[in-house]
Amino acid sequence: MSTTIGQLFEQTVQKYPEREALVDTRLDKRWTFREWNEVVNRLANALLEAGVKKGDRVSTYLYNTSEMGTILFACAKIGAVFNPINFRLKADELSYILNNAEPKIIFFEEALTAQVTQARNGLETQPLFWSINDHPPEYAANFYEKIALSSDSAPMIEINENDLYAIMYTSGTTGRPKGVMHRHRDMVEQSLALIGAMQLTQHDRGLVMAPMFHCAELHCAFLPRVQAGACSIILHHFEPERALETILNEKITTLFGAPTMWSMMLQQNLENYDLSSLRNSLYGGAPMAPALVRKCKEAVNIQLIQAYGMTEMGPAITFLMDEDQLKKAGAAGQAIYNHEVRVVKPNENGPSEPDDILEPGDIGEIIVKGNSLMAGYFHRDDATAEAMYKGWYHSGDLGYFDRDGFLFVADRVDDMVISGGENIYPREVEDLLFEHDGVLDAAVLGEPDAKWGERVIAYIKKKDPALTAEDLEAFCKSNGKLANYKRPRRYIFVDELPRNASGKLQKFLLREQLANQS
Numbered sequence: 350m351s352t353t354i355g356q357l358f359e360q361t362v363q364k365y366p367e368r369e370a371l372v373d374t375r376l377d378k379r380w381t382f383r384e385w386n387e388v389v390n391r392l393a394n395a396l397l398e399a400g401v402k403k404g405d406r407v408s409t410y411l412y413n414t415s416e417m418g419t420i421l422f423a424c425a426k427i428g429a430v431f432n433p434i435n436f437r438l439k440a441d442e443l444s445y446i447l448n449n450a451e452p453k454i455i456f457f458e459e460a461l462t463a464q465v466t467q468a469r470n471g472l473e474t475q476p477l478f479w480s481i482n483d484h485p486p487e488y489a490a491n492f493y494e495k496i497a498l499s500s501d502s503a504p505m506i507e508i509n510e511n512d513l514y515a516i517m518y519t520s521g522t523t524g525r526p527k528g529v530m531h532r533h534r535d536m537v538e539q540s541l542a543l544i545g546a547m548q549l550t551q552h553d554r555g556l557v558m559a560p561m562f563h564c565a566e567l568h569c570a571f572l573p574r575v576q577a578g579a580c581s582i583i584l585h586h587f588e589p590e591r592a593l594e595t596i597l598n599e600k601i602t603t604l605f606g607a608p609t610m611w612s613m614m615l616q617q618n619l620e621n622y623d624l625s626s627l628r629n630s631l632y633g634g635a636p637m638a639p640a641l642v643r644k645c646k647e648a649v650n651i652q653l654i655q656a657y658g659m660t661e662m663g664p665a666i667t668f669l670m671d672e673d674q675l676k677k678a679g680a681a682g683q684a685i686y687n688h689e690v691r692v693v694k695p696n697e698n699g700p701s702e703p704d705d706i707l708e709p710g711d712i713g714e715i716i717v718k719g720n721s722l723m724a725g726y727f728h729r730d731d732a733t734a735e736a737m738y739k740g741w742y743h744s745g746d747l748g749y750f751d752r753d754g755f756l757f758v759a760d761r762v763d764d765m766v767i768s769g770g771e772n773i774y775p776r777e778v779e780d781l782l783f784e785h786d787g788v789l790d791a792a793v794l795g796e797p798d799a800k801w802g803e804r805v806i807a808y809i810k811k812k813d814p815a816l817t818a819e820d821l822e823a824f825c826k827s828n829g830k831l832a833n834y835k836r837p838r839r840y841i842f843v844d845e846l847p848r849n850a851s852g853k854l855q856k857f858l859l860r861e862q863l864a865n866q867s
Contacts, residue, residue, distance in 0.1 A: 403428030528727030551578030638783035688719030766795030787813035
């Protein structure tokens with residue numbers, strides 16, 4: 350019988366009741382595990398009093414807040430299904446998810462009230478609305494008033510390891526998001542794997558700067574720290590200078606940061622910050638270009654560990670450990686405990702066959718199975734059957750194994766460019782562009798071409814305002830790392846590239862822009 354998420358929390362409370370558990374920089378408040386547990390119990394009982402039953406969904410539309418962590422564990426204790434929603438979504442996108450998830454209660458904050466108010470008009474059900482701020486709109490209750498009236502005794506609800514713990518909506522890199530269902534045991538397994546990889550103990554102090562609604566921060570950083578008895582210091586939202594100040598002031602030892610976050614922090618004057626407390630950093634959500642790995646290692650003397658994965662797997666399926674960061678630069682790593690990863694021949698007419706395994710060096714579809722595999726997509730049996738064909742999750746990512754057994758992710762199946770009959774993997778071109786000192790961010794994709802079928806183009810966010818297309822063309826020609834047919838034939842300079850919360854490029858949005866321009 351596996352531990353549930355609620356039991357995971359209670360076990361930590363029993364072991365470390367007086368250790369500092371949670372720091373909310375927005376509220377300037379701190380809690381020990383004992384104090385936090387009292388708040389969690391109060392909210393759990395308040396949810397029960399509001400009519401929330403085991404299996405009911407409870408949605409959050411919040412930035413990073415201590416309240417979100419409290420809601421997670423309160424739901425876990427009563428068997429409600431936690432549903433954190435991307436705070437960057439607009440009202441119609443929010444309505445879509447709420448209509449799909451059909452939550453009993455929606456938690457939100459003042460900064461997002463306008464979107465919630467607008468989204469209410471498109472809802473097919475009538476959920477309750479609870480605000481974490483002091484002056485909620487007339488249709489919402491006050492979070493703190495509700496919990497002040499409830500008991501701090503532990504709720505007595507029987508929860509099973511196979512009960513649903515959460516519905517996490519996919520990032521929408523290819524269209525409408527799908528609700529990924531995870532059970533309690535899935536995320537206990539994931540948490541244990543991360544505790545081992547990050548060597549977490551009760552003495553660690555972790556910075557929450559990536560979005561908590563996303564599984565990369567929530568399941569790869571926040572939850573493992575709670576299980577290990579470590580403290581989590583929460584930033585309401587990411588700002589590079591604020592993050593560096595918090596590392597300094599709170600003596601942060603560990604954190605999760607997407608490559609874009611590290612890139613932004615490295616642009617600051619690091620001489621102003623004592624970062625010596627920082628022991629390690631997990632990164633993921635998107636590949637870290639080898640040039641950025643080197644800059645990060647040179648600027649901050651820490652261990653780097655990459656996690657590659659997807660929401661459907663919890664998310665982590667491979668780790669690239671610190672000792673392999675340079676000698677295996679660009680790799681996604683090796684499978685985490687109790688997981689198996691394969692690269693198989695893609696099937697154009699349906700799901701890839703799990704036993705059609707390719708040789709090292711051959712590029713194919715990455716498929717995976719293991720103890721953190723999702724239960725399926727909420728209300729999407731058709732998509733579940735296709736994605737979990739023969740018990741394997743079919744990722745849609747292209748990759749290969751080298752002869753040492755390290756996985757390399759080439760690209761998404763949908764992102765591959767075919768020019769003149771040649772397959773071109775955008776990540777290879779992007780990694781090269783990142784090596785140019787004038788490039789801050791890059792996205793490579795294909796656009797229709799009458800002669801070649803497709804041609805490579807690159808969207809560039811400049812670090813150096815003087816950077817030109819001619820500069821990048823000369824760079825790609827002169828370094829000898831890129832075949833001529835892979836070179837971008839057009840450069841488009843932009844202020845920002847569309848990335849989701851985990852740092853993944855949303856190339857479908859760039860394709861929509863191209864289509865609208867043609």
